[in-house]
Amino acid sequence: MVARKSLKGDHCPSARALDVIGDWWSLMIVRDAFDGMTRFSEFQKSLGIARNILAERLRTLVEHGILAAEPVAAGGTRLEYRLTAMGKDLFPVMVALRQFGERHLFAPQEPHSRLIDRAAGQPVRLDIRAQDGRAVGPDDTLIVKVPEPG
Amino acid sequence: MVARKSLKGDHCPSARALDVIGDWWSLMIVRDAFDGMTRFSEFQKSLGIARNILAERLRTLVEHGILAAEPVAAGGTRLEYRLTAMGKDLFPVMVALRQFGERHLFAPQEPHSRLIDRAAGQPVRLDIRAQDGRAVGPDDTLIVKVPEPG
DNA sequence: GATATAAGTTTAATCATAAAACCAATAGAT
DNA sequence: ATCTATTGGTTTTATGATTAAACTTATATC
Numbered sequence: 001m002v003a004r005k006s007l008k009g010d011h012c013p014s015a016r017a018l019d020v021i022g023d024w025w026s027l028m029i030v031r032d033a034f035d036g037m038t039r040f041s042e043f044q045k046s047l048g049i050a051r052n053i054l055a056e057r058l059r060t061l062v063e064h065g066i067l068a069a070e071p072v073a074a075g076g077t078r079l080e081y082r083l084t085a086m087g088k089d090l091f092p093v094m095v096a097l098r099q100f101g102e103r104h105l106f107a108p109q110e111p112h113s114r115l116i117d118r119a120a121g122q123p124v125r126l127d128i129r130a131q132d133g134r135a136v137g138p139d140d141t142l143i144v145k146v147p148e149p150g
Numbered sequence: 151m152v153a154r155k156s157l158k159g160d161h162c163p164s165a166r167a168l169d170v171i172g173d174w175w176s177l178m179i180v181r182d183a184f185d186g187m188t189r190f191s192e193f194q195k196s197l198g199i200a201r202n203i204l205a206e207r208l209r210t211l212v213e214h215g216i217l218a219a220e221p222v223a224a225g226g227t228r229l230e231y232r233l234t235a236m237g238k239d240l241f242p243v244m245v246a247l248r249q250f251g252e253r254h255l256f257a258p259q260e261p262h263s264r265l266i267d268r269a270a271g272q273p274v275r276l277d278i279r280a281q282d283g284r285a286v287g288p289d290d291t292l293i294v295k296v297p298e299p300g
Numbered sequence: 301g302a303t304a305t306a307a308g309t310t311t312a313a314t315c316a317t318a319a320a321a322c323c324a325a326t327a328g329a330t
Numbered sequence: 331a332t333c334t335a336t337t338g339g340t341t342t343t344a345t346g347a348t349t350a351a352a353c354t355t356a357t358a359t360c
Contacts, residue, residue, distance in 0.1 A: 004174060004317080004347085005198060012263050013251025014181050014244055020255065024172060024348085028157075031164050035293050040307050050349050055308055065254075077356060078307065083288075086254050091288040092246035092276055094164055100243060101163025104215075104236050105170065111296040113162050117280040118292050125279050126242055130267040138233075138241040142268050143185050146261040174317090190338050200318045205339060227325060228337065 011146045020064050021090065025049055025057050027097070030083070030090055033067065038080040066090065095126050161296045170214050171240065175199055175207050177247070180233070180240055183217065188230040216240065245276050 007019040021027050025047065032046050044054055058081055061067040066087040069079040083090075098115055106112050117124050130136050157169040171177050175197065182196050194204055208231055211217040216237040219229045233240075248265055256262050267274050280286050 007178075011261065012181070013249075013255065014247045015178060015251070016255040017247040017251035018174075018177055022172075022174060022177065024168075027168055027172065028165065031162070034288055041305085044307090050351095051308065052310080052350095053348060073357090088288050089250055089253060092278060093243065093250060095278055096242035096246045097164045097167040099163075100239055101165070101167035103239060105163065105166040111161065113296055114294045115291055116294055117284075117286055118290055119284075120280055120282065122281045124286055124291060125281070127277050127279065128242060128245055129275050129277065130270055131272045131275070132270065134267075134269075136267055136274055138184055138238050140268055141265055141274060144264045144266055146263055191336085194338090200320090201339065202319090202341080203317060223326090227339095 012143075017093075021061075021066070021093075023057075025053065026061060026066075027090075027094070029054075029057055029061065030066065030087065031094055033081065033083045033087065034091070034094060038082055039072075040079070040081075043081075061087075092126070095124065099126055162293075167243075171211075171216070171243075173207075175203065176211060176216075177240075177243070179204075179207055179211065180216065180237065181244055183231065183233045183237065184241070184244060188232055189222075190229070190231075193231075211237075242276070245274065249276055 007015040010016055010019075021030065028047055028049075029043055032043055037043055037046065040054065040058070043049070043058075044051060047054070049057075058067065058069070062069050062081070065084055067081045068084050069081055072078045072080050095115065102112060115124060116122060128136055130140075157165040160166055160169075171180065178197055178199075179193055182193055187193055187196065190204065190208070193199070193208075194201060197204070199207075208217065208219070212219050212231070215234055217231045218234050219231055222228045222230050245265065252262060264273060266272060278286055280290075
């Protein structure tokens with residue numbers, strides 16, 4: 001691949017986010033973590049990912065503070081990977097991806113997994129709103145760039 | 151890479167979404183498209199992406215129906231790439247990524263670009279709610295898997 | 301104490317990406 | 331109308347990320 005371009009210095013928050021979780025597997029691992037998985041072999045079986053890649057992805061997710069690794073038993077070497085508070089802040093990203101997939105990537109009658117509200121057993125909504133509560137879409141918004149220094 | 155595993159057949163909508171826009175560049179191109187860019191050279195200058203890779207990404211985004219390519223001038227060969235209605239449905243994904251980046255990937259005083267509501271000039275909110283309007287987080291929800299056929 | 305499973309690491313082959321050179325078509329200047 | 335620069339790519343070559351499989355060590359199970 002010749003050293004994937006890093007977006008770490010970019011002033012765009014989306015770019016930095018993609019720099020951290022924009023690779024092929026990280027968000028799939030995070031999805032499974034939201035689904036309750038914690039162990040190496042669970043992720044491996046669920047995703048069919050190569051073990052070395054899974055090990056590296058888990059390592060970088062831990063480095064970035066999205067997952068925390070804790071020994072399963074005191075004194076043991078086996079680890080459990082759990083979402084941190086920061087990791088749980090990826091929830092809206094997962095919900096947004098899911099909604100997009102549901103809307104556009106399934107045939108009309110094709111079955112798919114669903115994200116439901118535990119209390120009501122009903123699907124959840126995702127809304128983007130202005131401060132005053134108006135729903136806003138892409139054409140109602142604007143990206144304001146940061147001024148170049150100098 | 152040895153043939154990246156395709157998630158096309160997965161029953162999880164997030165997985166299918168990542169199969170379409172989960173690679174390194176697609177969402178960055180979509181971000182720029184939301185920002186008003188339409189031309190090959192604009193994307194290329196903005197992202198610093200290799201030209202062959204940009205050409206392929208644009209092609210697959212068009213194939214998937216996220217971008218539409220139209221000639222700039224009738225009879226000409228130069229193309230303009232614009233978000234389709236489907237492409238604009240990626241807006242919540244972009245907003246969610248941006249919010250995550252803003253919250254966790256910038257130093258306290260570090261400047262970053264902002265997404266603002268055109269009308270009020272204020273940042274937008276993203277909420278996940280149950281049908282009855284309650285705000286819900288990851289621990290309030292559950293993924294319901296589709297039954298295996300057979 | 302023997303066997304199986306978990307959680308990786310190492311190794312080798314393959315394929316995607318990046319960078320740069322190349323090329324045709326268009327737009328602008330003369 | 332012709333020369334030149336820019337646009338929008340394609341081709342070529344190298345590099346390295348990803349994969350699969352074999353290997354290793356530690357932990358559970360019988």
